[in-house]
Amino acid sequence: MRRHLPYCTSSFLGLLPFWILCTSSTNKCTVRHEVADCSHLKLTYIPDDLPFNITVLNLTHNQLRGLPPANFTRYSQLTVLDGGFNSISKLEPELCQNLPMLKVLSLQHNELSQLSDKMFMFCVNLTELHLMSNSIHKIQNNPFKKQKNLIKLDLSHNSLSSTKLGTQLQLENLQELLLTNNKIKALRSEELDFLGKSSLQKLELSSNQIKEFSPGCFHAIGKLFGLFLNNVQLGPSLAENLCLELSNTSIQNLSLSNIQLNRITNMTFFGLKQTSLTMLDLSHNSLNVIGNNSFVWLPHLKYFFLEYNNIQHLSSYSFYGLSNLRYLNLKRSFTKQSISLTSLPKIDDLSFQWLKCLEFLNMEENNIPGTKSNMFTGLINLKYLSLSNTFTSLKTLTNETFLSLAYSPLLILNLTKNQISKIESGAFFWLGHLKVLDLGLNQIEQEITGEEWRGLENIFEIYLSYNKYLRLTSSSFALVPGLQRLMLRRVALKNVDISPSPFHPLRNLTILDLSNNNMANINDGMLEGLEKLEILDLQHNNLARFWKLANPGGPVHFLKGLSHLHILNLESNGFDEIPVEAFKDLFELKSINLGLNNLNIFPPSVFDDQVSLKSLNLQKNLITSIEKNVFGPAFKNLSNLDMSFNPFDCTCESIAWFVNWINKTHTNISELSTHYLCNTPPRYHGFPVMLFDTSPCKDSAPFELLFMINTSVLLIFVFAVLLIHFEGWRITFYWNVSVHRVLGFKELEGQPEMFEYSAYIIHAHRDRDWVWEHFSSMEEKDQSLKFCLEERDFEAGVLGLEAIVNSIKRSRKIVFVVTEHLLKDPLCKRFKVHHAVQQAIEQNLDSIILIFLEDIPDYKLNHALCLRRGMFKSHCILNWPVQKERINAFHHKLRVALGSRNSVH
Numbered sequence: 088m089r090r091h092l093p094y095c096t097s098s099f100l101g102l103l104p105f106w107i108l109c110t111s112s113t114n115k116c117t118v119r120h121e122v123a124d125c126s127h128l129k130l131t132y133i134p135d136d137l138p139f140n141i142t143v144l145n146l147t148h149n150q151l152r153g154l155p156p157a158n159f160t161r162y163s164q165l166t167v168l169d170g171g172f173n174s175i176s177k178l179e180p181e182l183c184q185n186l187p188m189l190k191v192l193s194l195q196h197n198e199l200s201q202l203s204d205k206m207f208m209f210c211v212n213l214t215e216l217h218l219m220s221n222s223i224h225k226i227q228n229n230p231f232k233k234q235k236n237l238i239k240l241d242l243s244h245n246s247l248s249s250t251k252l253g254t255q256l257q258l259e260n261l262q263e264l265l266l267t268n269n270k271i272k273a274l275r276s277e278e279l280d281f282l283g284k285s286s287l288q289k290l291e292l293s294s295n296q297i298k299e300f301s302p303g304c305f306h307a308i309g310k311l312f313g314l315f316l317n318n319v320q321l322g323p324s325l326a327e328n329l330c331l332e333l334s335n336t337s338i339q340n341l342s343l344s345n346i347q348l349n350r351i352t353n354m355t356f357f358g359l360k361q362t363s364l365t366m367l368d369l370s371h372n373s374l375n376v377i378g379n380n381s382f383v384w385l386p387h388l389k390y391f392f393l394e395y396n397n398i399q400h401l402s403s404y405s406f407y408g409l410s411n412l413r414y415l416n417l418k419r420s421f422t423k424q425s426i427s428l429t430s431l432p433k434i435d436d437l438s439f440q441w442l443k444c445l446e447f448l449n450m451e452e453n454n455i456p457g458t459k460s461n462m463f464t465g466l467i468n469l470k471y472l473s474l475s476n477t478f479t480s481l482k483t484l485t486n487e488t489f490l491s492l493a494y495s496p497l498l499i500l501n502l503t504k505n506q507i508s509k510i511e512s513g514a515f516f517w518l519g520h521l522k523v524l525d526l527g528l529n530q531i532e533q534e535i536t537g538e539e540w541r542g543l544e545n546i547f548e549i550y551l552s553y554n555k556y557l558r559l560t561s562s563s564f565a566l567v568p569g570l571q572r573l574m575l576r577r578v579a580l581k582n583v584d585i586s587p588s589p590f591h592p593l594r595n596l597t598i599l600d601l602s603n604n605n606m607a608n609i610n611d612g613m614l615e616g617l618e619k620l621e622i623l624d625l626q627h628n629n630l631a632r633f634w635k636l637a638n639p640g641g642p643v644h645f646l647k648g649l650s651h652l653h654i655l656n657l658e659s660n661g662f663d664e665i666p667v668e669a670f671k672d673l674f675e676l677k678s679i680n681l682g683l684n685n686l687n688i689f690p691p692s693v694f695d696d697q698v699s700l701k702s703l704n705l706q707k708n709l710i711t712s713i714e715k716n717v718f719g720p721a722f723k724n725l726s727n728l729d730m731s732f733n734p735f736d737c738t739c740e741s742i743a744w745f746v747n748w749i750n751k752t753h754t755n756i757s758e759l760s761t762h763y764l765c766n767t768p769p770r771y772h773g774f775p776v777m778l779f780d781t782s783p784c785k786d787s788a789p790f791e792l793l794f795m796i797n798t799s800v801l802l803i804f805v806f807a808v809l810l811i812h813f814e815g816w817r818i819t820f821y822w823n824v825s826v827h828r829v830l831g832f833k834e835l836e837g838q839p840e841m842f843e844y845s846a847y848i849i850h851a852h853r854d855r856d857w858v859w860e861h862f863s864s865m866e867e868k869d870q871s872l873k874f875c876l877e878e879r880d881f882e883a884g885v886l887g888l889e890a891i892v893n894s895i896k897r898s899r900k901i902v903f904v905v906t907e908h909l910l911k912d913p914l915c916k917r918f919k920v921h922h923a924v925q926q927a928i929e930q931n932l933d934s935i936i937l938i939f940l941e942d943i944p945d946y947k948l949n950h951a952l953c954l955r956r957g958m959f960k961s962h963c964i965l966n967w968p969v970q971k972e973r974i975n976a977f978h979h980k981l982r983v984a985l986g987s988r989n990s991v992h
């Protein structure tokens with residue numbers, strides 16, 4: 088079977104033995120529901136392994152030379168056997184014996200040249216036998232004698248020179264005998280009398296070279312309802328002869344297209360007067376003259392085809408007698424050769440007055456000068472009138488142009504391509520039943536005041552597209568409030584932004600086409616209240632400005648309230664921005680076309696209300712990324728997506744979600760591999776989006792997290808190391824401070840009586856003069872200050888460690904007089920400083936004051952005393968000024984420091 092082929096060939100690579108097994112046992116036919124299709128397989132044999140219960144076997148377009156009966160025994164259930172387009176030149180009678188159920192046998196386009204009596208002897212159940220396009224030139228005896236059930240026999244495109252298919256009555260159930268394109272030159276009764284018991288719906292003899300209808304030829308046939316003689320060069324006299332032969336037959340349908348019937352007189356169809364002919368085809372006849380009363384013999388005629396002729400003049404009696412006609416086709420029926428006025432066809436007033444039953448009249452593509460006041464008078468049943476490209480000078484439609492249709496119940500009027508330039512008030516006043524008015528493809532150039540439509544009380548659709556210039560007013564459609572479809576494409580529409588809107592009265596409007604108008608001015612009330620609108624075409628305008636954030640007054644939400652909108656076309660408007668509420672509440676939107684704009688960024692949730700979206704077109708924009716939070720809702724139920732030709736950015740962030748979606752979705756996206764190409768990054772330029780590998784992106788979230796954690800940890804570590812290295816002292820110091828705090832060492836502030844001294848002065852022995860000089864003088868000036876000076880307050884020699892500790896404890900502050908000497912003083916280094924700092928930690932940092940008499944770098948201070956300037960508040964660090972005039976300021980600062988509270992803030 089055909090579908091096994093790829094399997095077989097692919098197996099070939101690895102499994103050669105299986106491949107051989109495969110091809111030898113399986114043909115390539117497809118079998119579905121007992122129908123086997125073996126066409127186009129270059130078969131030279133009949134497949135012998137199809138299911139035995141198949142009922143249809145199609146063997147067309149192969150290289151079969153015959154249909155050997157034995158090879159069909161397996162398929163005894165066949166009802167349809169199609170052996171067309173092979174090289175079969177003979178058929179054994181036993182075939183039908185083996186196929187008793189066969190109903191349809193097709194052997195078209197083969198090489199059968201002779202049909203023997205026995206050939207179809209056993210094919211008794213056949214209803215259709217197709218033998219066209221063989222080379223059958225002669226039929227002897229009675230090959231179809233047994234085909235009592237045959238309904239259709241097709242022998243067209245052979246070389247038969249006679250209609251004689253048998254010598255005795257037969258084919259009593261035949262309905263269609265097709266003998267098109269043979270070499271039949273005459274119809275003779277003795278060559279048709281084998282059909283004496285048949286009721287032929289269709290005797291098809293087109294494209295033969297018939298030159299003779301011998302007397303009684305059609306009466307030889309049991310009943311003849313339809314005769315087709317297209318493309319037989321009969322001419323007027325043989326046609327008349329034909330009709331005479333058809334008199335008193337059952338003929339209903341007569342097709343005489345392209346028989347060179349260039350004139351019709353009141354005698355041409357005389358022979359048909361006793362018939363009930365209902366259909367007559369006289370198209371493509373170069374018919375020039377129709378004599379008065381020519382069709383008076385055809386009172387039953389319903390369908391009359393006269394298209395593609397060359398009629399000069401239709402007089403008021405040309406159609407006389409066609410009182411039952413329903414359908415008349417006059418497309419290109421009239422002279423077309425020249426535009427000179429003299430050869431323009433003439434249609435007399437009241438020409439159609441007899442056609443009381445006519446419902447459909449097609450007069451397209453003619454050269455008729457204009458309407459006359461009684462042109463269509465009498466067409467009291469006319470419902471459809473096509474006047475497309477019918478008139479040469481119908482520039483203005485006045486209130487009298489269609490006066491003659493006043494009594495016609497016209498439903499559809501087609502006036503396209505007539506170069507109409509103006510519609511005057513009340514032009515359609517007479518057409519109160521009209522539902523569809525097509526005025527497209529004209530040159531209409533005017534302001535639509537609304538009076539044009541006066542009287543169109545039942546109008547459903549007005550098609551005005553492709554005109555020259557239409558200027559609207561608020562009342563343009565006020566007289567046709569029931570209008571449901573309005574087409575205004577490419578009409579250079581002006582004044583649409585008028586208020587109230589021209590469309591305001593059209594509450595039942597379902598389709599509005601405003602496309603190709605280059606409109607740049609609308610207002611947000613333009614479509615207000617059109618709640619039934621389903622289709623809105625706004626493509627090829629200039630609406631970009633209205634969606635810009637920067638638009639004065641903000642974006643214009645011209646779609647708001649269109650709650651039943653299904654199809655929205657906004658292609659080619661230059662949009663480069665979409666406001667987030669552009670499609671808000673348009674829950675029924677099924678199709679959005681935003682193609683050919685300049686859109687790049689879509690606000691998240693812009694499509695959130697488009698839950699029923701089926702089709703989305705965003706082709707040829709500037710979209711780089713397709714993100715879930717924008718397109719997720721729109722893509723959910725989509726059946727068609729077009730985002731081709733966008734400059735996609737092939738990075739994980741931009742398109743990974745899209746590519747994953749493509750791989751899962753059933754949405755139809757055509758040309759995915761060729762029209763969806765990456766633009767950036769440079770290394771992916773021109774690369775198909777669908778091939779973008781998203782596997783690295785899948786892990787990117789955890790990977791990124793891991794990366795972030797790793798780097799953070801590393802950074803924190805590095806920072807900590809650096810911090811400890813450079814600021815470790817500070818950490819330890821503050822750590823100690825905190826620990827003491829937490830453990831409850833309270834500041835003993837507020838009980839100054841606890842302290843005996845204002846400050847304990849730590850200094851090197853060598854600096855004692857300076858200390859004495861400055862601190863004792865301070866004490867003299869300020870009675871509240873009392874310093875603990877080692878040289879003065881300790882008894883000489885009793886400089887015991889215990890005494891120092893006690894004194895420090897009884898001092899509110901500790902003052903370090905920092906000099907190079909202090910840094911070298913062993914006692915200070917080892918004990919005093921340590922103890923002072925300990926106390927400072929317990930009490931508070933403010934309790935230590937450093938006075939630098941010299942400039943000591945911090946590292947030296949740290950190295951010698953494990954102190955740093957950074958441990959203390961700036962007001963606790965004082966520098967002995969070099970300039971004398973600043974000494975007062977120094978004292979002031981020192982007093983402030985001594986008076987400050989002991990606390991860390």
Ligand SMILES: *[C@@H]1O[C@H](CO)[C@@H](O)[C@H](O)[C@H]1NC(C)=O
Nearest residue numbers: 131132133134153155157158
């Ligand atoms: C018919 O069947 C015979 C034997 O089964 C086979 O040899 C022959 O090729 C077949 N002929 C056609 C035309 O299939």
Ligand SMILES: *[C@@H]1O[C@H](CO)[C@@H](O)[C@H](O)[C@H]1NC(C)=O
Nearest residue numbers: 120121137138139140141142
């Ligand atoms: C025809 O035969 C196939 C198996 O060869 C079987 O699956 C199918 O049901 C049969 N059809 C009928 C209508 O019996």
Ligand SMILES: *[C@@H]1O[C@H](CO)[C@@H](O)[C@H](O)[C@H]1NC(C)=O
Nearest residue numbers: 126145146147167168169193
């Ligand atoms: C057989 O197949 C051909 C081509 O595939 C097709 O045109 C023809 O209609 C088929 N015949 C029948 C009976 O289905």
Ligand SMILES: *[C@@H]1O[C@H](CO)[C@@H](O)[C@H](O)[C@H]1NC(C)=O
Nearest residue numbers: 186187188189209210211212
């Ligand atoms: C004709 O077909 C019917 C079934 O439709 C069948 O019973 C009958 O046997 C067939 N006739 C012949 C002669 O095989």
Ligand SMILES: *[C@@H]1O[C@H](CO)[C@@H](O)[C@H](O)[C@H]1NC(C)=O
Nearest residue numbers: 352353354357378379380383
């Ligand atoms: C046919 O027309 C001719 C004149 O063209 C007229 O003399 C004749 O009476 C008409 N015959 C019929 C049957 O109307």
Ligand SMILES: *[C@@H]1O[C@H](CO)[C@@H](O)[C@H](O)[C@H]1NC(C)=O
Nearest residue numbers: 485486487490511512513516
């Ligand atoms: C057509 O309109 C003109 C005025 O424009 C008026 O005089 C005339 O009576 C109208 N004709 C019909 C048939 O209403």
Ligand SMILES: *[C@@H]1O[C@H](CO)[C@@H](O)[C@H](O)[C@H]1NC(C)=O
Nearest residue numbers: 451473475501502503523525
């Ligand atoms: C009017 O006729 C033109 C030309 O035949 C056709 O294309 C158009 O569809 C017709 N309009 C209507 C409403 O049928």
Ligand SMILES: *[C@@H]1O[C@H](CO)[C@@H](O)[C@H](O)[C@H]1NC(C)=O
Nearest residue numbers: 567568569570592594595596
């Ligand atoms: C609009 O349609 C409704 C329902 O089909 C109908 O009842 C109403 O009359 C229509 N309005 C106009 C102005 O024709």
